[in-house]
Amino acid sequence: MTAKIIDGKAFAASLREKVATEVKKVTTTTGKKPGLAVILVGEDPASEVYVRNKGKQTVECGMESFEFKMPDTISETELITKVEELNQDPTVNGILVQLPLPKHINENAVIEAISPDKDVDGFHVINTGRLVTGQNAMVPCTPLGCIILLKDTLGDLSGLNAVVLGRSNIVGKPMASLLLAENCTVTTVHSKTRNIEDICKRADILVAAIGHPRMVKADWVKEGAAIIDVGINRIEENGKSRLVGDVDFDNVVNIAGAITPVPGGVGPMTIACLLRNTLISFCRAHNLDEPAL
Secondary structure, three states, rough: OOOOOOOOHEEEHHHHHHHHHHHHHHHHHHHHEEEEEEEEEOOOHHHHHHHHHHHHHHOOOOOEEEEEOOOOOOOOOHHHOOOOOOHHOOOOEEEEOOOOOOOOOOOOOOOOOHOHHHHHOOOOHHHHHHHHOOOOOOOOOOHHHHHHHHHHHHHHOOOOOOEEOOOOOHHHHHHHHHHHHHOOOOEOOOOOOOOHHHHOOOOOOOEEEOOOOOOOOOOOOOOOOEEEEEOEEEEEEEEEEEEEOOHHHHOOOOOOEEEEEOOOOOOHHHHHHHHHHHHHHHHHOOOOOOOOO
């Protein structure tokens, strides 16, 4: 069999269109636009491209985009002071501090300085706690994109056996919480797990977020399983640089029932979900009904 290719790029474009429609409605109602503020510290080329794309797509959806570029010499105190200014700014509904930060800055301290209501990345400990306990939380964008793609592909996820490969705070842990909320039976595997291959092979849903190129081989995958590949790894192959996922796509595609490609799978969903979260934050701040997105 050949798996269905889950086109995250096309789905993300559709989601952005829906967000733009809802932004137009709330702007008409309130006379105000949702605003997303992004802070970039230093001059990492990959981060600069990512921030530029975020800004472009924010404006295309009818929102205000605020970008703040800080030198990598900025102190932790100065950075937190900027975050606190944005917390108090009513034109800003979402605050995102681009990671990673320079080594002299405590990332957790900066994340905790962001108002939970404006934490559109969903990394604040209050949003993490709300998510784990099934309350109304800002959900981290990448796991949110994954669960949206899974539900669009499979429909009801109740009772399915899901395996999450990876336990990071950014993807693995919130992904497990989202799958539990959809009534999946969830197993998290990681670098210390024994018999990873056997556990993965029992999965109806396998989410790979380990940061290891092509780690998941065809013999790890149950026939007909849905594979969500979160990994983005740059490798040199045949003298050329290319992006690959955590899944050995060329071989797994012949076993799986559905699979996300890299690039063009989960990646585009992350920014689309960031825009969705910013709109949700705006609606909550103005006591408006949240759109079903």
